[in-house]
Amino acid sequence: MRPVVASLALSLAAFASAPLAAQAVVGTAVPPSTVPNSEPRPFRFATQASAQGTLVVPMSGTALPALSGVTLDEASRAAVTRAIGDAGFKGGKKETLALRGIGGWAQILLVGTGPLPQGEALRAALRDAGGRAAQALVSEKQPVVFAVPAGLGAAAQTAEFALGYALGQYRFDRYKSDRKAPPVDPVTFVSADAEAMGALWRDRLAAQAEAVTLSRDLATEPANVIYPESFVERTRAALAGVPGVSIEVLDEAAMRKLGMGSILGVGQGSTRPPRMMVVSYKGAGAPAAPLAIVGKGITFDSGGISLKPGAGMGRMKTDMSGAATAVATVLSLAKAKAPVNVVAVAALAENMPGGNAQRPGDVVRTMSGKTVEIISTDAEGRMVLADGIEYVIDRYKPAAVITIATLTGAAVRALDDEYTALFGRHDDLIEAIDAVGAPTGEAVWRLPLHDSYADDLRSPIADLKHGGDGPGASIGAWFVGSFVKEGTPWAHLDIAGTAWTDRGDAVTPKGATAWGVRLLDELARSWKP
Structure with missing residues (x-):
């Protein structure tokens, strides 16, 4: 490192004035609220659930899939099938259909996935379905039961429903003086593979969802709240007590x-x-x-x-x-x-x-x-x-x-x-980044x-x-x-x-996206020098 040469008469920022830290910070308005952001719904994973609240059913076509672990009798299935035909619901990628008054459920929400791809692309399709369900139910107060259809793959794929739901339910409302209380009842993901899904959520995906929330919060906060010093403070608080950091x-x-x-x-x-x-x-x-x-x-x-x-x-x-x-x-x-x-x-x-x-x-x-x-x-x-x-x-x-x-x-x-x-300039690194882009949705x-x-x-x-x-x-x-x-x-x-x-x-409500958290998480795990 070369020393700074004063005789160059350069306008060097590092030495141009007295330390700014000594100057008074002026014109800083008091933020309109210090209320914390709404907490997301908690998640549970189970092999069965009773008819209570809203039932979410992902669908790749017009045929209602088998729902192991969830109560939906023959008459209710027939009513859902009639409603699908009457509404012209095709199970397309961006389609949802909300039905009420069927069986013991307050609501049945059908979420289209479109034709399901194979391999890594399946993760993105299931994640998107979870996110659309979350956004459709963002104001729903009752418990949610998310039925995972059989045959969609291992927990590594089906756990993406939970990640998508977590990402899609994000909201930033701490400065809304008339904000409504967020839902507090849980989302229960019902699957024969519930134990493995839950383990993957707890061991990896929950941390990823929390990280996305941190990044979105930092980027959404007004500049009179987040500035260099407060960015540091907010990051310290988020990482406090995390081993290895x-x-x-x-x-x-x-x-x-x-x-x-x-x-x-x-x-x-x-x-x-x-x-x-x-x-x-x-x-x-x-x-x-x-x-x-x-x-x-x-x-x-x-x-x-x-x-x-x-x-x-x-x-x-x-x-x-x-x-x-x-x-x-x-x-x-x-x-x-x-x-x-x-x-x-x-x-x-x-x-x-x-x-x-x-x-x-x-x-x-x-x-x-x-x-x-x-x-x-x-x-x-x-x-x-x-x-x-x-x-x-x-x-x-x-x-x-x-x-x-x-x-x-x-x-x-x-x-x-x-x-x-x-x-x-390094093709192996470029290729590694490109490879994780599609499965992470970035x-x-x-x-x-x-x-x-x-x-x-x-x-x-x-x-x-x-x-x-x-x-x-x-x-x-x-x-x-x-x-x-x-x-x-x-x-x-x-x-x-x-x-x-x-x-x-x-999986991304309007606003800050936290783009890169999922891609870089995957890259750090998979790329080898």
Whole structure:
């Protein structure tokens, strides 16, 4: 690491002013509520259940399947069959049909799965059915009995019903003064394989659902609630007491001592100082070298001096979704006691146009000594990632590095919200990420990284500049990758289009998606260097 050379007269963020921590935080409104979010329904697993509340029946066609362990007499089955015909219900992928007054059930909800695929794709189909049931019953107060049809496969597949239900029932309502009390009665999953389903839920999937909730909560909270310091506090609370987890936090003074001018430069216009948070977990039997996940954590992005348009700026509270997913992935793996070694870096800053904000044309120096000319202060995400990458490689010597960030609008224009843009130079890692995308329901699409993009990032006065004309998503990824040491496997996930949804889907209500938690959980378990 090269020392900072004062005679260069560079506008280095790390040394430009007195510590921001000494300045008063002003203009912070009291949040409208500190009421916790609604708790999800508890889950049970049983081989039989009595007729009480709502019965959920997944269907891949028009024929009512056999329901072992659930009471539905011949007359009731005949009534359901007539209703299916009268309603024209086909069991399609997005179909539901609610029936009342049949047998001893207050309601029978039929949930279409469409024709069921084989192999790993079956997991996604069953998970989606569970999520659609949860969303249809989000306000239903009575107990729910979820009948798992026989013959759908082993518990590894059928447990996806429970994960889908857990993901689909998510709600964020803590700031609603008129919010209704959430349902508290359980969901009972009835299956001949109930014991194995329950074990898989408790041992792995419950932790994954909790991690998705953490990531969604962090990204949904307003920016006057979640900022670098409170992000750290919220993460500490979520991981408190989890075996094998350690947390390291670098404040301004520590980052300044390390020469992290890149992240400090982004945060110097805000009264809320930046933080670098490292959350690590090593399970029993894990490899020596960790998988590193470095997440962009811009808790609010105004664009800085290169101010964004006002329309839609409120959504920029979600610009820390990469960091939220990174730390939530560690929660998922650690609570499930996975035999993995993983390190998550949350590079946290607030990008504001204050009087001390960095300017277009400034030059900053990263931890390794590289100098970067600032072209637009709204290209700040790649700058916080730079110091995060260099720190984790220097201190943790990872087997591979994954960067995840809401980085570019170009990725949104290329892929909308159907795919996350995937970049990288190591084909085995890229293929491993692509392989876990479909079964986890988090699809990726590889975009190019050509060496010619280096020419677009040449600066006349610094080692490189951080933006330019051309393919924005690829150039942004190339810049990020330039801070990864040669020979270290690296992949980049641009989640600008997938971190938030205005449409929602079966397992993701409208809002923050927590994209990447399920994919990275699976990747950490399956990828071998």
